[in-house]
Amino acid sequence: MLDNYLLKGCGTALVTPFNEDQTVDYEAFGRMVTRQIDNGIDFLVPLGSTAETPCLEDDEKKKLLALTKELCQGRPVVVGAGTNSLKKTIETIKMLEPYDPDAFLVVVPYYNKPTQDGLLEYFKAVSQSTDKNIVVYNVPGRTGTNMQAHTTLRVAELPNVIAVKEASGNIDQVLEIRKYAPSGFSVLSGEDGQTFPLMAGGAQGVISVASNVAPRMMSHLCHLLLAGEMGEALVLDNKLKPLYKDCFVESNPIPVKGALSLLGLCKPYMRLPLTSATPATMDLMKKVIGEYK
Structure with missing residues (x-):
């Protein structure tokens, strides 16, 4: 742990593997979580957008979180719980609280395209609904709304809000x-390509997508940056x-799941409305994996 920060280093936004019949492949998920831990990942993030969470049933969410907690070996687990309805977000938090995540990721x-005041009131209500830690997630490319810096800083003053995943670009x-x-408030990049400049800036x-494919390299990058080893x-x-x-030539997580299938870690299947990677995307992922090997 770095000073008083609960979250630091590289966390992986985990994919959800599916079988050909569209059921969740829990065995593959367990293998992937173990691989993340074995390769030095600092924390785990199941049930985010990379997990195709809008297409998961409640029982599947509970089982995926329970399996992550079982295999995390003491690493913090930040579980996605945000929706575009306050009532539904709080219901999801209450549903997942018994599985003892370290924090909830709330997008x-x-x-809805709320105002900045609406965002503040929303996160106040979410914060008051639980004693668990909250990580707020700003990703205007998916939500249609940018939470501006002054709003994030006001939200950061809420007692159990411990971090922001920032993917505004x-x-x-x-x-x-x-x-x-x-x-003690962690600022986490939500875009792999901005990890270096943002961590160099403090x-x-x-919270990484690329670390699904290359967990050792991504965790090592973050550890070098935390240590001030900027040249390396x-x-x-x-x-x-x-x-x-x-990883983003098609909608996330299409390319990364294709890459994981090439590595033999899961099958490439998605749930609609997402479809499996195109042959051109698979060729790209095969090339980049080959370079890292």
Whole structure:
């Protein structure tokens, strides 16, 4: 642990593997969690957008979280619980609380397009609904709303809000949050490609998609940055850039699940409305995996 930060380093936004018949492949999920731990990942993030969570049933969510907790070997587990309805978000939190996650990841409500005041009141209500830690997640490319720095900083003052996953793509905005954040509040990159500049500017880590494929490399990158080893970190970051890019040539997690299937870790199946990776995407992932081997 770094100083008084609960979350730091590299956390993996875990995919949910499916069988051909569309059932969850829990055996493959367990193997992937174990692989993450064995390769130095600092914390685990099941049931996020990378997990295709909108297409999961409640029983599946509970079983995936329970399995993550069983296999995490003491690493923090941050579980996705956010929706675009306050009532549904709180119901999801209450449903998952018995499985003892270390924190809930709560996304900015999508589709509704709330005002900044609405966001503050929403996160206040979520915070008051649980004694568990909350990580807020700003990803305007998926939600249609950017939570601005001044709003995030007000939300950060809530007693159990411990971190933000920032995927706005606006480095200045993220660094402003980092500059004025209260003590112990983690600022985490939500985009692999911004891990280096944000951590060089003082952010504590990343919630990564690429680390599904390359957990050892991504965790090592974060550990180098936390240690101030900027030269070695820059070399590794440059090596990882093709993976950052290729993981998003189609909607996440289509490419990363294709890559995991090439590694023999899971099957490439998705649940509609997402479809499996195209042959062109599979060729890209095969090439980038080959370079890292």
